[in-house]
Amino acid sequence: MEKSSILLNTPRFFTIREINENSPNWFKQHSDNDYTEIIYIQQGCGEFIFEEKPFMGQEGDLIIFHPFSPIEGKSCIDDPLKGISICFSNLHINGNDKGWLTDPTDFPIIHLLEEKNEIHNYFHAILREYDLKHSGYQYVISSILQAVIIKITRLLKNTNHHSVSPVCLEVKKYIEENFRQELTLNDLANIVYVSPYHLSHVFKDEVGLPPIQYLIHCRIEEAKRLLKHSNLSVREIASIIGYENPNYFNLLFKKMTGSPPGKFRRMKT
Structure with a gap:
């Protein structure tokens, strides 16, 4: 598969799963895993802590867990988080030695606006391919995942999507x-x-x-x-x-x- 000018190699898809109201006490720590995780919040909210600083994630947000990043999160009790989590490794971005999507000092959250429907469709397409496992599903997932990562890198270059101060x-x-x-x-x-x-x-x-x-x-x-x-x-x-x-x-x-x-x-x- 031809590599993009943004991605130096093909990210290695690991797994995708749904987070929903059936697990209202969902809790995540991401300090010792050698992979990247992106959570797309469909509805509800989550409370996150990054380097001892709290922030909220809600509908239309992307939360990015980098490898070994000091971030933890839990679902809001009164409005449980519902979303989709994608995990992958082997992320190497052109011009970025660490290969991280965001700067390690930035808050790892992206607030989607007009792009929300597009990202929503990407995540659901990956989830559908993973659940059905039709012939060649791995290649379809890999292609969509690359599109997601490239889209996120574009958003981060837009001044309206810088991390929140x-x-x-x-x-x-x-x-x-x-x-x-x-x-x-x-x-x-x-x-x-x-x-x-x-x-x-x-x-x-x-x-x-x-x-x-x-x-x-x-x-x-x-x-x-x-x-x-x-x-x-x-x-x-x-x-x-x-x-x-x-x-x-x-x-x-x-x-x-x-x-x-x-x-x-x-x-x-």
Whole structure:
């Protein structure tokens, strides 16, 4: 198989598995394994620690475990992580002596935006090939895996996908824990002692969305979860996530998801 200009050789696929709500206490340490693991989070969230610094992974995130990397993680109890884990070895990237996807000092997380559907399809295609094991499945998996790795290296070259700095990480975590409250850009900037202008620009560069848009994203994701897993009314859900005006919530939810809340609930049941 012809090697790409990015990959110096063919990565050696090891295994792929699903992480789901059937294992709510999923816990992972990755400090003594000589392979790379990538977790794609489909829904829910996980709590991770990298070099004694905590961070959250949620729907649409890729978490990268490098060989011998000091990282550990566990599923959130109230919103269990559901995702797919791919393990492989023999990763050698052109221009990178260690062969790691990210810099060893960077937080090992990538927040997917418009690329989420493409990565989702890649992971599911590998999982399907691995489960069915039709003739030549190893070659199909190898080809798709290489495409995934090349895609990730492209994303990391894009300034919108750099790893998250401590300032943005703290604000991101604060939003994820307090999105039900009324928060302004000034409130968030005061938490990390920077100007609102600086926070707005840096946060968008590193996370992919401005802080208030990320706040809305967290609210809508929680609304989707409640619509799927509770019997609360749309009005009650709107109030819980911070919108006292249910009509405004309906319009915003439709704008963000393409469907009004009631229709979304019927589609998911």
